[in-house]
Amino acid sequence: MKNVGAILVALCFVAQPVLSQSYLEDRGMFISQPQPSSATLLNSETESTLSAYHFYQQRLALQLGFAFDPEHSSPENFIWLGSLTYDFPRAYSPHLQVGLETYSSGKTLLHLSRSTTFRQRQSYRPHISLGFAHRPKAEQQLIGFLNFDNYLLRAGFGFEDLLKAPTSFRMDLSLAAGPGELLAHLTFGYSWAW
DSSP, X not given: OHHHHHHHHHHHHHHSOOOOHHHHHHTTOOOOOOOOOHHHHHHHHHXXXXXXXXXXXXXXXXXXXXXXXXXXXXXXXXXXXXXXXEEOOOSSSOEEEEEEEEETTSOEEEEEEEEEESSTTSSEEEEEEEXXXXXXXXXXXXXXXXXGXXXXXXXXXXXXXXXXXXXXXXXXXXXXXXXXXXXXXXXXXXXXXX
């Protein structure tokens, strides 16, 4: 019985004509390439959408820019600025944001802000932030954290635009004001998310 089954299977393969390219062409037939199905089109659209989808929860931004400080500004004395900002992880906006800003005039600011990002999961993400900044002074040492004159109210807005996941271009415009002090800066740079 086992041999009969094997013989029948072999006869099926031998009895069928071989579907070679020349055999089909002799009979006026050809093999065409399959057309893209709707599932394939859907997958390509989904891939392009996912490449612009920002699903990260935290980010680190490194930026350079320039600042306006009435105390040190003049047309001859241009103030440069370096900024490092970190957004703590959170699934939804607003985020808690900490940062460090160092000015070429010698000032340094530490800031803590609440940052609200609009269109958080899209490739173009505008944001606003509001918080406090502290200007540490070396001569005051640690007691400077208790001095109210060293604190400034800080507000800002800007945007991030996804370049290639997880890297985005970032631009910020911020204003910090406190007792006898006013600082404004514009920064450009990159942010990395994870």
